[in-house]
Amino acid sequence: EIKCEERRGKSVAEVDLIVALFEITPTAFQPTMIADLESLNVDYDRYLAKVKADFKCTNDLEQMIKDFAKLCEITEVNFNEDATRKVFNAYEKFFIGAPVSIRTTTKPVERRDVALRYVEFFMPHNPDPYTTAINKGLIEKDDHPIHEMIQEVMDTFQLMGYGVDVDANTGLSKIWVFIVPGSIEPIFSMKYAPQSMKKYKDYFIKHDLTAFSLFAFDFLYKTTNIYFMLKQPPKALYDNCVSLVEELGFEPDIKEAMEGCTKAVHLNYTFTWDSDKIERFCFGIESDDPKEIPTHLHPLMKKFVDETPLQSDSRKFLWGVAFNHKGLYYKIENDYNGAMIDFLGMGCKAGLETYK
Structure with missing residues (x-):
């Protein structure tokens, strides 16, 4: 119409x-x-x-910087405007035109971070974000295998798009490589993937996690993530979620939080090249209504939801329960311009319906 x-x-x-x-x-x-x-x-x-080939959003970049700083104030995290602007300048048209979200965690304040990200599937990156990051001096190319792996991923898989994370304190932190959802099998023969990623093949197959759609490369902490987008509506059972956690040697959360995990839209696993174990596991849950978020689980979640600045009338959020070997924490992320959740959902649905 x-x-x-x-x-x-x-x-x-x-x-x-x-x-x-x-x-x-x-x-x-x-x-x-x-x-x-x-x-x-x-x-x-x-x-x-x-057909109009163009970005789907028109974000106010200066307001975005102010809002990023505001969220750092809310979360008690240091904001480095110079480092932020350096990344914004390198990918300016994407931060203006793409879906954007801002995320924090309930980690202790000395380990807490705030990250702003864009994701784009429609408009091409030329060159790719990794090459731009190297050329602009946003990350240093050293001898760590993370640099070889991101190149191997871009050469191995059919790409759907990219995303970039800005850490409020340090600048560029992550590059996201979205692939057309497909079999996880190629990962197990990749030359530069962490051995820990290959070690858990039986775990993934046992839990029917055989189609994935996203890599994230964290150049700040030298880790990599893989994401499994889940078909909607969710079909996971409480016991399934508990098993996913316990089989990794992590302690499940309280029952209320684990019940929330049954509504997850994605699962993500974090790996390093220095360990043979999964470092972190996280359930990601969408909430179209802020009232659906269990903000009573942590005061920062409530503060973030209540006070987050947005460039949209939509008040959608993503929240998550993350497990690691030190315990667990929560993630909370706004849909800053009201486009991220629908954008990811659209891409996920198209990919999962295409994948056989």
Whole structure:
């Protein structure tokens, strides 16, 4: 209907449907969509000139910096504006045009961080964010295998998009590499992946975690994550969630929090090259309504939800329960411009439905 209104049409027509499909479908999934259109004998080529290739958001960058600083004040974390601006300048069009969220944790204040991130599937990165980070001096290329692994991932998998994290105190911290959801098998033969990642093959297979969609590379702490996006609505049982935690040698959380984990939209695992164990495991849960978040579990969660600044009328959040060998903590993340949760959900759904 929106496309129809834009061309001032009287009723929705084939052109509106085709243009809308191309504008909302991530680039990585368009070949599948095109094959479907061809099977229906749809002459989509004649409509392509009407497709708008552009960013989906229009963020106020200066306001974003102020809000980032405000959240650091709320969470008692140091804010380094110079380091932040250096990263913003390197990826300026993405921080302005892409979905953005801001996250913190309930770790003790001396170990707490605040990170702002963008994610983009539609608009190309040229060069890729890792190359930009090296060229702009945002990360130092040393002999750590994390540098070889991110290159190996970009060469091995069909890519869907990227994301970049800014740590409020240090600058660029993470680069996210989104792949078209597919089999986890290639990970186990990767040359530069941590051995600990390969060690848990049987664990992943046992729990039917065989299709994943995302790598995260943390250049600050030299770790890497893999993410499993889960089909919705969630089907996990309480006992399943407890087993996922206990089999890694971690202690489960209280029952209320573990029940929240049954609603997770993703699972993520953290690995290092210095250990043969999974360093951290986290359930990620979406909340379209702030009242759904168990903010009574920690006072910082309530403070963050109540006082977070946003560039949107939407008040959606992601929260998580993270387990490591020191115990557990909670994550809380805002949907800063009201686009992140829907954006990730759209990409996840398209990928999981494509993956067989």
